[in-house]
Amino acid sequence: MPETQFTAAQLAVPPRTSSIRSPRPVVRSRIVGENHTLLYEGGRNRSLYRVVDGCVVLSQLLDDGRRQITDVLGPGRLFGFTVDGRNIATAETLSVARIEPLGDADLNADDPAIARELKATLHRMQAHATLLGRKTASEKVASALVELARLFNRAARNGAPARLSFHLHLTRADLADWLGLTVETVSRCLNRFKREGLIDFSHPKTMRVLDPERLDATAGFSRQRANDAARP
Amino acid sequence: MPETQFTAAQLAVPPRTSSIRSPRPVVRSRIVGENHTLLYEGGRNRSLYRVVDGCVVLSQLLDDGRRQITDVLGPGRLFGFTVDGRNIATAETLSVARIEPLGDADLNADDPAIARELKATLHRMQAHATLLGRKTASEKVASALVELARLFNRAARNGAPARLSFHLHLTRADLADWLGLTVETVSRCLNRFKREGLIDFSHPKTMRVLDPERLDATAGFSRQRANDAARP
DNA sequence: AACCTCTGTTGACAGCTGTCAACATCTTGC
DNA sequence: GCAAGATGTTGACAGCTGTCAACAGAGGTT
Incomplete structure (x- = not known):
């Protein structure tokens, strides 16, 4: 087992x-x-x-x-x-x-x-369609990390400050099949993020977010969508 | 108007x-x-x-x-x-x-x-996610044509044999935004299909399917999915 | 009818990502 | 503990698709 x-x-x-x-x-x-x-x-x-x-x-x-x-x-x-x-x-x-x-x-x-x-579910599917159709490889992988961190971060239920560490249940192949990429591209993105100090992982599935804001930015998320005025 | x-x-x-x-x-x-x-x-x-x-x-x-x-x-x-x-x-x-x-x-x-x-709707969204993430440009455009033909082909409601001619409501840009491509790629695919005798159009939005079977094949559709027995 | 704008087409070129390959690391089974 | 397979990493290279540009055609306005 x-x-x-x-x-x-x-x-x-x-x-x-x-x-x-x-x-x-x-x-x-x-x-x-x-x-x-x-x-x-x-x-x-x-x-x-x-x-x-x-x-x-x-x-x-x-x-x-x-x-x-x-x-x-x-x-x-x-x-x-x-x-x-x-x-x-x-x-x-x-x-x-x-x-x-x-x-x-x-x-x-x-x-x-x-x-x-x-x-x-429909809402999530539509957001994912936008990811699949309109985001670059880096944005896709960053988006996936943000989403998975939110999904599996409840390890700290006991009121402890939620460390941005979580278990990646997906293999690189699963991530690729989720994001419409190949394993090689997923691996390259993850390791580039690691080199750039956005995330860290020793074991391939034990992820830790070091710089949440820069990761959000890389994901193409609009933290401002609510505050921001629409562009011209 | x-x-x-x-x-x-x-x-x-x-x-x-x-x-x-x-x-x-x-x-x-x-x-x-x-x-x-x-x-x-x-x-x-x-x-x-x-x-x-x-x-x-x-x-x-x-x-x-x-x-x-x-x-x-x-x-x-x-x-x-x-x-x-x-x-x-x-x-x-x-x-x-x-x-x-x-x-x-x-x-x-x-x-x-x-x-x-x-x-x-969820079902359609999932099929479209598969299209966005895993199909080539040609397969995407062919799939779109098959789907739009089915959607807007009801012109022949009066029992007449449904000609495979339909009005493309989407512009090339709309198709691109639907399929996760660019206008140029969409245009190239459509005109290649035209040259190859799969479809025809004089007006950019008046589509006609000349070879439904080959179009289905190009779309990567599995005609067996319905007939197929569920796997163990 | 002439003009203007939007849409669509086509070509040249580039680059992102896929493909292929080799290797490293981890996991599993013996 | 060791071997074997699965998973992950990295490099070289290629090609599909995007980018940029020019032009053609259609639609709408004056």
Whole structure:
């Protein structure tokens, strides 16, 4: 069994971050190992699932094997949405993960919380489309780091000052498939960021952000979008 | 006023293609001119809208002006979804369009038909992410043509054999912003397809598919995805 | 009709990113 | 502990696509 990134004690106390409740008072969540495929694109399933803890990615394949990771899910996110009863995407764990089934997908279809989740997902997907279509390699990798840091930074739940250190659940290949790049380009960007003092990592998956502001700037994020006047 | 693509008679009989009903028995739809911005990303609105006829695109902007068209909407599609009360995307008409408000967005949030529309939209967004991240320029342009042909080919509603001729509502720049390319690359691909006998166009926006199968192949579509058995 | 602007096309060229290859490092299994 | 495979890094090189520029054509205005 590969390394896990949380302890037995953490697994024993699944956090509740979402307002979505299943009809049954007690829901049996299950622990799934790393690199386990939960759902296949085009397959059938009649339940939604929530990621309670861990990391799950959604992906699609082209005929010749090219892969696109369409979403990276952390704690609280839902997956298993279907169109015409068919799974939209393949779902795989990138870590040991706690998964909670939410019951019949169609029964839950009119749950306002589900609609809210769908709209939030849509929002993320659109932002990612902008990344894929209009950002450079450096901006893509920087954006990914910012987003993953936000996703998996909750290690410091106990009120401790959240150090900008987090576990990169994705391999370089996963990052490449998420960002529309190649492993080589991802590796080059990460190591350039490291040389420039933006981030640091000794182990390839143990990331630490050293200069959050410069990383944000590299990501092409507009911290000012709210404050700034629109340009001429 | 620029050219319109439907007649007064067609406008007088708005087709009902969706099962989504508004609470009021009579809904007042409105006609909007070409190149009209209906909603701004980040702005507030408290209604969903349906495209009854015409073409609407959703887009996002980066700070330096780079634009990504995240979705192209034809008849029947909904837009105006919000997260935290804020519009997810900017919505613009690319043609004279008939738009129908669907009432309070939050009131409709638990409508099963809305959830279905959201899931269908999610599906399209994921497919487009795969296009943006993993397809070549030729595959992107071919995919766009196939999709737009399907979207705007309903000209032949009267049972006539649907000729594979359709109106491209998007400019070359719009196509580029949708596909993550430049106008020059889009233009080169379209004219190459023309030289190769895949498509034809005299007017830049009057497209005609001459060889649907070869176009599908160029788009990298898997015609088997539906027939295929789900994998283990 | 003439003019102007926007859109589209085409060519030359460059550069970002992909491809190929070799090697290093980490992980896993024996 | 060692071997073998998977993952990550780095360099050389190439090519797809972007950039820049000039021009053509269409649409709209006076």
